[in-house]
Amino acid sequence: SQTIHQWPATLVQPVGSPLSLECTVEGTSNPNLYWYRQAAGRGLQLLFYSVGIGQISSEVPQNLSASRPQDRQFILSSKKLLLSDSGFYLCAWSVHRRLAGGSGANVLTFGAGSRLTVL
C-alpha cells in the first residue's frame, strides 16, 4: 500500500533563517506531488505541484521554492523565512493521470502536515 511521510512535524524558526520541509511517498511510482499551506482558520492554498522529477509548477509568487530531486521526494524550501510564512504545510500526492483508473483514481492523499512557526 502507498504511504506518505512528511517531516519535521513541528518547526520553530527565527525570521531570516532557512527552511526545508521534506515529503516522500512509498508504494507508488511517478506520483503527482503537491505542497499546500493552511493559514490559521483558513482553507488550503496550493503552493506548488509537480508531475515529474525536476518539473515544478508554482501557483503563488512567494518566498518559498520547491524541488523534486527524486521521483518520490518533494522538498519545500526557503532561503530566508518571513513572519508571514508561518502556517501548517501539507504535502500530498495523487496517481499520475496516465496510471489513473478505478475507484481510487484522482484522490488526493495527504501527509500528516508540518506546523511552522516563524518568530
Add this chain to the structure above:
Amino acid sequence: AQTVTQSQPEMSVQEAETVTLSCTYDTSESDYYLFWYKQPPSRQMILVIRQEAYKQQNATENRFSVNFQKAAKSFSLKISDSQLGDAAMYFCAYRRATSGTYKYIFGTGTRLKVLA
C-alpha cells in the same frame, strides 16, 4: 478560474442527528471530480467521499452521502446519525478531469461541532 465556496464557516449538530454542509463551485467544465475531506483536531486530512461529475447517482459512504446537483453546481454533504468523532473541519474540493490537469481547488472549510 474554478472556485469552490463553502458559505458556512461553522455548523453545530446534536449527536445522533443529521446535518448538511453546503458547497458550491464555479466551472465551465463538464467533466470533473468533487471531494469532501475531513480534518479532525489532529489536522490529518482524510477523504470522506468522492463524486465523479458524469455519474448522476449520488455517492454514499456509510453515514455520509452527497447531494450532487450538477446544473446548480452544488455539492452538499449529509452526515446522518452524527457522532462525536465527526467533529472536524470539512473541506470541499474540485478537480477538472481534463487530461493534463492536476490542481485540486479547495473551499475555505466548515467547522462542524457535535453536541453531546
